[in-house]
Amino acid sequence: DAKTTQPPSMDCAEGRAANLPCNHSTISGNEYVYWYRQIHSQGPQYIIHGLKNNETNEMASLIITEDRKSSTLILPHATLRDTAVYYCIVSSRGNDYKLSFGAGTTVTVRA
Amino acid sequence: EAGVTQSPTHLIKTRGQQATLRCSPISGHTSVYWYQQALGLGLQFLLWYDEGEERNRGNFPPRFSGRQFPNYSSELNVNALELEDSALYLCAGRPKDIRGNEQFFGPGTRLTVL
Numbered sequence: 001d002a003k004t005t006q007p008p009s010m011d012c013a014e015g016r017a018a019n020l021p022c023n024h025s026t027i028s029g030n031e032y033v034y035w036y037r038q039i040h041s042q043g044p045q046y047i048i049h050g051l052k053n054n055e056t057n058e059m060a061s062l063i064i065t066e067d068r069k070s071s072t073l074i075l076p077h078a079t080l081r082d083t084a085v086y087y088c089i090v091s092s093r094g095n096d097y098k099l100s101f102g103a104g105t106t107v108t109v110r111a
Numbered sequence: 112e113a114g115v116t117q118s119p120t121h122l123i124k125t126r127g128q129q130a131t132l133r134c135s136p137i138s139g140h141t142s143v144y145w146y147q148q149a150l151g152l153g154l155q156f157l158l159w160y161d162e163g164e165e166r167n168r169g170n171f172p173p174r175f176s177g178r179q180f181p182n183y184s185s186e187l188n189v190n191a192l193e194l195e196d197s198a199l200y201l202c203a204g205r206p207k208d209i210r211g212n213e214q215f216f217g218p219g220t221r222l223t224v225l
Contacts, residue, residue, distance in 0.1 A: 049213070104153075
């Protein structure tokens with residue numbers, strides 16, 4: 001019952017920016033957009049989240065469109081260690097904050 | 112600050128047995144979530160505990176149960192194990208009274224049912 005759509009895979013060159021798109025056209029007003037990633041065989045790692053404003057932290061930037069129906073996660077300088085499955089998730093207090101993971105985008109960073 | 116810990120790392124059981132998995136969240140994190148990641152099925156929400164109470168559960172049969180202790184650590188029990196219960200079981204903690212849903216995951220317990 002994931003409410004987001006992501007491309008199944010993408011490649012990125014090491015040192016270049018990686019732009020990961022996500023569609024969430026049915027997002028409601030109280031739902032945040034979250035991004036997590038899962039490096040092979042490890043637990044998922046929180047990256048960033050936002051409601052309607054763009055956000056930036058030490059790992060990434062999150063750009064949310066004005067209508068909030070889509071967003072883009074930007075890894076500014078991808079490294080080989082960024083190879084992982086990236087999950088875009090919408091979540092709110094209304095659904096008990098549970099995370100509904102979809103299939104995500106498998107990002108492969110190549111040297 | 113110690114991260115989320117889970118034990119054991121690996122667990123091998125046979126059909127019909129019971130499995131007990133343990134999770135200790137980061138200090139100060141009062142909510143614990145359990146997820147199952149079976150091969151080819153992605154991460155599925157299992158259970159949510161907060162302040163010692165079960166608050167919500169996913170679409171799993173009653174033989175999946177658990178509890179949360181006064182120190183906020185948690186235990187997941189799986190009774191009458193079936194082959195399809197083989198999966199990576201992940202727990203995550205969430206701090207109390209935060210606006211968002213930053214969940215901090217442990218490394219998981221790999222359960223194999225033979």
